[in-house]
Amino acid sequence: MNRVWDTIVIGGGQAGLASGYHLQKKGLQFLILEARQQAVGSWPNYYDSLKLFSPARFSSLPGMRISASAESYPLKEEVIRYLAAYSKKFQLPIVANQQVEHVQKNNGVFEIRSRTGESYLSKTIINASGSFHSPYTPTIKGRDEFQGQILHSSKYRNPDPFANQRVVVVGRGNSAVQIAVELSEVSQTSLAVLRPVQFMKQRVWGHDLHFWIKIFGLDTFPFWRFGKNAPSPSSVIDLGLYKERLAAGKPDQQPMFHSLFSNGVIWPDGKKEAVDTIIFATGYRPNLGYLKDIGALDPEGRPLQIAGVSAKVPGIYYVGLEGQRSFASATLRGVGADALYVVRQLMRHL
DSSP states (O other): OOOEEEEEEEOOSHHHHHHHHHHHHTTOOEEEEOSSSSSSTTGGGSOTTOBOSSOGGGOOBTTBOOSSOTTSOOBHHHHHHHHHHHHHHTTOOEEOSOOEEEEEEETTEEEEEETTSOEEEEEEEEEOOOSTTSBOOOOOBTGGGOOSEEEEGGGOOOSGGGTTOEEEEEOOSHHHHHHHHHHTTTSEEEEEESSOOOEEOSEETTEEHHHHHHHTTTTTOOGGGGTSOOOOOOSEEOSSSHHHHHHTTTTEEEEOOOEEETTEEEOTTSOEEEOSEEEEOOOBOOOOGGGGGGTOBOTTSOBOEETTEESSSTTEEEOSOTTSSSTTTTSHHHHHHHHHHHHHHHHHHO
């Protein structure tokens, strides 16, 4: 309790581990507080068939390459093993089962309190807690009347429980399409979208799309210098004949329903259709409620930051936010560069 660390990293997933690597390289005294038993982020909770949207050659944290074929797309279990091996290789100082509940600042020093009652003192904080535990689901008229099942994609694991059901997946991103295609093998599935899904080719002129993204510098383009985050990609990377599957109606696309009734959805043309399950693949919001009392967040709970540096509270930093500095900021291939940038800013503050 009495020791004051140079920094505390909150979160031991990919963003926290990358931060730890660079902090260790700089010789700083730090801890990584991980809410779970193992520092592998939210990967164990993702759906079973998930695989990276970028090939292995572009999907490693700093200092250690993922052990997969360069042009392959690592599966969820491969990523979990990689993250566990990464923290072990660099002997990062991880304290498990420390879910942070509250942060306060007194006389220039942060006090971080966990759910189990422990307290830690630090000159700075790197928030790398991710957003998996803060899923976003839009408000839909009639939701309270609907008697079927509603869940967010964060709760989806595999299609088995949905066999022979009528399922609607809401969303038009990579996860929404991948889940809907998988479900269409065992159920009657539709994608409910505000706009039709747009696809990008996985390979262009013999190279994966991410090769060209790196060649043209989009991974490191400093959008934040223009006062805004990097725009999110609006197209789905076609990893497995997804475009052909949607064209064939497995799953089909429907304009987003405007409300629910007791047995299902009401489509824009007024037609009512019975539905068993609705899955919202509608993304996440930052999981940073513990910073509320020190003025680091806006009224919606989003961090007030520029390129991972708090715009309101000196000594507060972030790694792993979507669009933080580039298209790749919230991904395995992007957190390393952002962590290095943040650690450099943190050292200037110290």
